[in-house]
Amino acid sequence: MFLRGFVQDLRYSWRQFTRAPTVIGIATLTLAIGVGANAAIFSLLDTALLQTLPVHDARQLRTVQVVTRSGATMSNVPSQLFAELRKAPQSFSGVFAFWRMKMNLDAGGDTSRVLVQFVSGGYYSTLGVRSFWGRLIDERDERNHERVAVLSHSCWTKRFSSDSNILGKTIRLNGTPTQIIGVTPPAFFGTDQGISPDLTIPLEDAVPFANVWTTVRLQENVSEKRAQLEADLALQRALNAMRPALADYRESDREEILSQHAVLTPGDKGLGLALDPYTPALRTLMLLSGAVLLIACVNIANVLMARFDARSHETGVRLALGASRRRLVQQFLTESAFLAIFGVVASLGLAFWIQRALVVLLMDRDVQQEVRFRLDVHILLFSAAATIITLVLFGLVPALRGASSDVSSLLKPNARGTSTLHLGLAKGLIVTQIVASLLLLSGAGLLVRSFRNLAVLDVGMPVENILVMRIGLDQREGLPAQPASIYQELAERIQHLPGVSSVALGWDFAFASGEENKSVWVEGQPPEQGQSAEFNVVGPGFFSTVGIPLVYGREFTRRDAWGSPKVVIINQAFANRYFPSQNPIGRHLGDEGEKSILKYEVIGVVADSRNMSLKRSTQPVLYQALLQDEWASNVVLHVRTAKNPLLMQNRVRSEIRALNPNFPVYDLTTLRERRSSALRPDRMLALLASFFACLALLLSAIGIYGVISYAVGRRTREIGVRLALGATRAAVLWMIVRETLMLVAVGAAFGLPLSFICNQVLKATLFGVAPQDVLTASASLAVLVLAGTAAAFLPARRAALLQPASTLRAE
Numbered sequence: 001m002f003l004r005g006f007v008q009d010l011r012y013s014w015r016q017f018t019r020a021p022t023v024i025g026i027a028t029l030t031l032a033i034g035v036g037a038n039a040a041i042f043s044l045l046d047t048a049l050l051q052t053l054p055v056h057d058a059r060q061l062r063t064v065q066v067v068t069r070s071g072a073t074m075s076n077v078p079s080q081l082f083a084e085l086r087k088a089p090q091s092f093s094g095v096f097a098f099w100r101m102k103m104n105l106d107a108g109g110d111t112s113r114v115l116v117q118f119v120s121g122g123y124y125s126t127l128g129v130r131s132f133w134g135r136l137i138d139e140r141d142e143r144n145h146e147r148v149a150v151l152s153h154s155c156w157t158k159r160f161s162s163d164s165n166i167l168g169k170t171i172r173l174n175g176t177p178t179q180i181i182g183v184t185p186p187a188f189f190g191t192d193q194g195i196s197p198d199l200t201i202p203l204e205d206a207v208p209f210a211n212v213w214t215t216v217r218l219q220e221n222v223s224e225k226r227a228q229l230e231a232d233l234a235l236q237r238a239l240n241a242m243r244p245a246l247a248d249y250r251e252s253d254r255e256e257i258l259s260q261h262a263v264l265t266p267g268d269k270g271l272g273l274a275l276d277p278y279t280p281a282l283r284t285l286m287l288l289s290g291a292v293l294l295i296a297c298v299n300i301a302n303v304l305m306a307r308f309d310a311r312s313h314e315t316g317v318r319l320a321l322g323a324s325r326r327r328l329v330q331q332f333l334t335e336s337a338f339l340a341i342f343g344v345v346a347s348l349g350l351a352f353w354i355q356r357a358l359v360v361l362l363m364d365r366d367v368q369q370e371v372r373f374r375l376d377v378h379i380l381l382f383s384a385a386a387t388i389i390t391l392v393l394f395g396l397v398p399a400l401r402g403a404s405s406d407v408s409s410l411l412k413p414n415a416r417g418t419s420t421l422h423l424g425l426a427k428g429l430i431v432t433q434i435v436a437s438l439l440l441l442s443g444a445g446l447l448v449r450s451f452r453n454l455a456v457l458d459v460g461m462p463v464e465n466i467l468v469m470r471i472g473l474d475q476r477e478g479l480p481a482q483p484a485s486i487y488q489e490l491a492e493r494i495q496h497l498p499g500v501s502s503v504a505l506g507w508d509f510a511f512a513s514g515e516e517n518k519s520v521w522v523e524g525q526p527p528e529q530g531q532s533a534e535f536n537v538v539g540p541g542f543f544s545t546v547g548i549p550l551v552y553g554r555e556f557t558r559r560d561a562w563g564s565p566k567v568v569i570i571n572q573a574f575a576n577r578y579f580p581s582q583n584p585i586g587r588h589l590g591d592e593g594e595k596s597i598l599k600y601e602v603i604g605v606v607a608d609s610r611n612m613s614l615k616r617s618t619q620p621v622l623y624q625a626l627l628q629d630e631w632a633s634n635v636v637l638h639v640r641t642a643k644n645p646l647l648m649q650n651r652v653r654s655e656i657r658a659l660n661p662n663f664p665v666y667d668l669t670t671l672r673e674r675r676s677s678a679l680r681p682d683r684m685l686a687l688l689a690s691f692f693a694c695l696a697l698l699l700s701a702i703g704i705y706g707v708i709s710y711a712v713g714r715r716t717r718e719i720g721v722r723l724a725l726g727a728t729r730a731a732v733l734w735m736i737v738r739e740t741l742m743l744v745a746v747g748a749a750f751g752l753p754l755s756f757i758c759n760q761v762l763k764a765t766l767f768g769v770a771p772q773d774v775l776t777a778s779a780s781l782a783v784l785v786l787a788g789t790a791a792a793f794l795p796a797r798r799a800a801l802l803q804p805a806s807t808l809r810a811e
Contacts, residue, residue, distance in 0.1 A: 012522035013790045015562050027303050031343035034296030036350030037289040037692070039383045040304040043355050045282050046277065046382075047193055052268040054187045056128025059121065060093075060308075063265035064214040064231055069259040075271055076211035080238035081262070085216065086122070093219045094126030102634070102662055106172040107159065111662045113153070113472050116173060117190065117197035121526030123145040126217050127191075134167045134182030140662040145787060147178045148202065153186040155198040173201070175662075191215065215267050222367040228264050235262040246589045252518055266501040278362060281685050282762065285358075288443065288692040289437040298429040302706055346382055361684040407753040426707045427743060434747025434784065435754065438691040444693035446762055446769055447686040449776060452684055453768035459675070460609030461510070465501075466671035467508070467645035470636050471656060487539060487627060487635065487660075488558060493655045494639060499648055501640040504545035505626055507537035512672055522578040522624065533574055534619050539626040543569075543606050546671070547639050553585050553604030560603075561627040568600040572608045574620035589622070613765050614678055619700070638671075645670050645787035670706060685765065697787050703793040708740055719799050729800040739787060744788045747775045748781055755780075 052058040064085065064579050066077050082097040089095055098119045105114040121139030129136065132153060142149050149171070151160065158167055169180050177203065178334075189196040191213075203212070218227055239258050259341055321551045471490075495503045540556045543549075551572060568589065575584045590599045600622075608618040626635065641648050649668055656663055670678075712719070719732055721748045759771035769776070 008807045020239055027339060028299050028342045029344055030296045030299055031339070032346035032350050033695070034289075034342060035383055036295035037354055038252075038293050039347055040354035041282055041286045042359060042382050043284060043748060044275075044358060045279070048280070049269070051193060053127075053270055058268035059266075060218045061127075062216050062218060062264040063267040063271065064267055065217060065263050066235065067263055070256065073263075074211075075213060075273075077235075077262075077424040078238055079210060079212050080241055081235050082120070082212055082214045084234035084238045085214065085231065086120075089216070091219055091231070092216040092223045094217040095214070096120045096122040096123050096126045096213045097203060098123060099212050100124070100195070100702045102472070103174045103660065104172075105159075105199070106175075107664060108171075111472075111664045112159075113157075113664045113666045114198040115195075117200045119200055122202045123200075123584035126215070129184065129188050130184040131182045134180075136182050136184070137200060141181075141302040142204055145204050147173075147174070147176055148181045149178045150184060150199075150200045152184050152196055152198055153192075154186070154196060156183045159198070160517050167491045173199070189272075189810040192273055194436070211312040214340045216264070225266070228262075231264055231507045235260065241382060253292065253299065278681075280765065281681060282364060284443075284685065284765065285692075287758075287761065288440055288689055291440050292692050292696050292699070294436050294702070295433045295696050298433045299699055299703045299706070301429055302426050302703060310385035326601070339630050340642050344383055351383070358688070361688065362681065363570065375689050388439060421435065429701075430703055430707050430743050431747045431750070433703050434744055434788070435751040436752030437696045437700045438748060438784055439755050439758055439782055440689075440693040440696045441783060442777050443759055443762060444686070444689040444775060445776040445780050446759060446766055446771065447682070447689045449769045449773070450688040450766040451679070451682045454614055454679055457610065457614060460548065460607055460615070463671040463675050465641050465643070465645050466546065466676060467639040467641060467652065467668075468636055468671055469649075469652070469668040471633055472634050472666065490538070490637070490656065490659055491541075491566060493659060494637070494652055496656065497648070497651050499642050501642055502545040503540055503640075504542040504638045505539035505635045506542055506638060507626065507629075510546065510671060518591050518759065520578075525578060531572075531578060536621065537626050537629050538625045539635075542623075542638070545638050547640075548609050549607040549608055551605045553602070555604060556627070557621075558623045558627065560625040564628065566600045566628060567603045567625055569606060569620075570602055571606050571617045571621040572622075572678055574622060576603050577620050610773040614675075632678055648752050682765075682767070697783070699716050700784075701787045701791040704740060704743070704788055705795065708736065708792045709740075709795040709798075712736065712799045716799075733796045733800040736799055740792035740796075741785065746783055748784070752777055752781070 053061070061076060064077055064081070065075050065795065066071055066081070067073050079097070080096070085092070086095040096119060098117055100115060100117045102113050104111050119137060121137065121142035124130075124136040125138065129619070131150075133156070134150075136150055137148065151166070151628045156162060156166065163169075167182070167585055167740060168178050170177050171180065172178065184200075216227075216231070244256065351484045462529070493507060494500060517532055517534050520533050522531055525531060538556065540558055540560070541554055553569070556569065570584060578584075579587060579588075584605060586604045587602050588599055589602065606623075610616075610618065637652070639645065639648065639652060653665055653668075722732060723729070753779060756772045761773050
């Protein structure tokens with residue numbers, strides 16, 4: 001009986017939809033935009049926060065971390081801790097360590113740069129991963145000290161064209177012969193979402209890395225407390241073994257290290273190194289798109305209630321003929337469910353394209369290639385739940401109203417009761433739209449102003465006409481980098497090219513992360529003050545090439561090479577903090593305490609520049625001499641040109657290949673593009689927030705237009721009487737617009753205080769503007785008032801142009 005009634009309801013719903021395809025199409029599109037945007041952003045958050053690693057029983061994995069006395073947490077733990085954990089584990093069925101770095105790959109053709117992962121012998125066995133082709137790395141490879149490699153499936157298909165004869169082939173990694181022994185399964189990307197190493201090789205000795213990432217697998221039926229205790233005891237043994245090597249450290253630094261304790265955190269989702277930086281922006285976008293969905297829901301609710309009012313006579317007839325009120329509610333909910341099906345299908349299709357757009361706009365190129373839209377259970381459940389809740393919730397309102405209405409009132413022509421109720425509820429929903437729109441507009445305004453402040457920020461160095469690129473110098477593991485003569489010859493070759501003004505080498509790019517930091521001991525300062533500074537390693541002529549002014553002292557020269565006295569250059573912020581009211585030239589500093597072997601003499605002071613991080617205030621920076629660092633490799637070449645720097649890239653590449661054809665050149669760009677890339681997350685967040693705000697404003701304007709048009713239609717007789725009694729057309733126009741402005745005023749009364757509270761979420765993202773910025777709030781309100789006035793003008797004008805006689809005659 002129920003099934004037959006349900007089938008009848010489906011047929012009836014289909015007939016209703018075919019009678020009003022435009023209305024249903026608009027409702028479906030509105031729903032698809034709202035749910036699709038939320039599903040796309042949720043899919044990225046799902047990848048970053050919810051999806052587990054594609055390994056056996058990932059819930060049993062634990063990441064080993066160390067926590068310092070000051071509360072700092074580090075996921076890269078001392079290699080001695082890994083050595084202690086794997087000796088005789090009682091609580092763990094497996095222990096492995098790993099590390100990643102870029103290396104030069106020579107597979108018999110051009111040398112390219114690849115991401116290589118070093119793993120201990122228990123890596124694949126602990127994860128429960130089996131090979132797709134050949135075999136995987138195990139303890140034998142670690143003990144035998146033979147260089148072997150396992151290819152990722154994507155590397156095998158892209159770089160080696162799925163060569164079935166790949167096993168046993170020898171390649172060269174940083175010049176070292178390496179034999180390929182296997183290929184990983186297609187679904188296995190590694191131990192971090194968004195990062196997929198191209199090759200994996202044995203971690204023969206973890207000590208040279210100093211710190212490694214370490215993961216354990218818990219034994220069955222082992223308590224978290226027992227496992228935690230074993231990890232902490234292993235750390236204490238490791239720290240005792242490290243104690244002699246810390247003798248020359250500053251006492252505060254030494255105690256900070258020796259007071260560390262180990263913690264085990266869930267490892268089923270990996271370390272999160274690639275996607276964690278994007279999580280705050282995605283959460284912000286999720287809130288913005290959620291507000292858009294709320295506005296879309298309001299529009300759909302008004303559409304459904306308007307359809308109910310249009311069908312009120314039909315509803316009354318059905319009730320008069322004996323239809324039960326439960327049956328009537330079932331019919332309305334069936335229509336809502338029917339609309340939900342269209343909405344889910346459309347939203348999933350739209351979510352795919354929105355997600356790809358978000359990945360391209362927000363994420364770095366390396367991460368873009370690893371993040372894919374996967375239609376998993378989480379996405380399906382989210383989309384279905386968002387759609388069904390939206391339609392059932394808002395479809396239930398007209399259904400219950402129809403079931404509870406008096407039959408005689410429904411059968412009366414031009415009945416007012418239900419319409420008045422609908423109008424009051426519709427206006428209340430419009431106020432909700434205005435509040436949500438004001439939140440979006442104010443948030444978008446703050447992000448746009450923040451980006452503008454960053455875009456016009458003086459970074460302390462000119463960014464025009466500078467070509468930059470990273471050169472992967474061939475460094476064998478455990479051996480020093482290329483001799484200083486290579487750096488000098490490289491700089492000289494390029495310096496003599498026509499159109500090149502100056503050349504310099506550096507260890508890092510300008511506008512990089514700015515997170516390279518080291519403790520320093522400053523001569524004349526108490527050793528326990530915890531001094532620290534950012535640092536970079538640069539070659540001769542670096543500051544004149546990039547345009548950072550030298551305040552006093554001198555730059556590095558070729559004489560500042562390996563074997564000569566150690567020298568450094570500091571910035572003005574370093575001098576102001578650690579040498580206040582003093583001349584720092586000739587003073588000394590070190591990085592391992594007063595007895596440090598590495599003691600540097602300050603030879604120059606340069607102006608402050610935001611060449612590492614744009615948002616942070618200028619920090620103390622020390623620059624070390626590149627020619628005095630025998631371990632420096634993969635240097636960044638800075639080339640200042642007289643004309644467009646991109647026109648010089650082929651000539652520069654040719655000179656590098658002429659020096660050594662095995663030196664791969666990558667990350668080639670200009671300094672202007674580097675700055676633009678540094679601004680990209682803020683630019684894209686401002687752009688996307690503005691898009692959502694404009695979409696919300698458009699949906700709100702459509703909602704206001706629909707409700708005001710409906711209200712004007714219900715008040716035709718009243719307006720005709722007013723005009724007949726002498727009301728001017730301007731007065732009628734103002735009456736309608738004034739009512740709209742009252743709705744905007746009520747929404748602003750709720751929305752402005754709420755926006756000041758909600759904008760606190762953006763505080764960490766903003767630069768140069770406060771979350772409670774009055775100017776932004778005022779501008780957002782002004783835009784909303786204009787949009788509301790424009791939406792109400794057409795129905796108000798239509799009301800003002802009514803002819804009183806014809807209107808009253810029709811009534």
